[in-house]
Amino acid sequence: MMQTTTDKQRTNISLTAANLAAARELGLNVSAISDAAIAEAVRAARAEAWAVENAAAISERHTWIEANGMPLADMQVLKIS
Numbered sequence: 001m002m003q004t005t006t007d008k009q010r011t012n013i014s015l016t017a018a019n020l021a022a023a024r025e026l027g028l029n030v031s032a033i034s035d036a037a038i039a040e041a042v043r044a045a046r047a048e049a050w051a052v053e054n055a056a057a058i059s060e061r062h063t064w065i066e067a068n069g070m071p072l073a074d075m076q077v078l079k080i081s
Contacts, residue, residue: 013034015030
């Protein structure tokens, strides 16, 4: 069964005592913050993996643009100078 973004699963994590105490003192939702941080780390790791996987194609595209210019550049409405 596929989990949706609203499904929750219990897990244990280790935090420094000082950070946990400060978060509790400030009324911060440690679970929500942890989930958001993990989501961002996953997004960044996937983006990095995609860039590595597609590095050759990206390089070839840049080389082509350097040699031939941007496609449809003559039709560009807003030109940056």
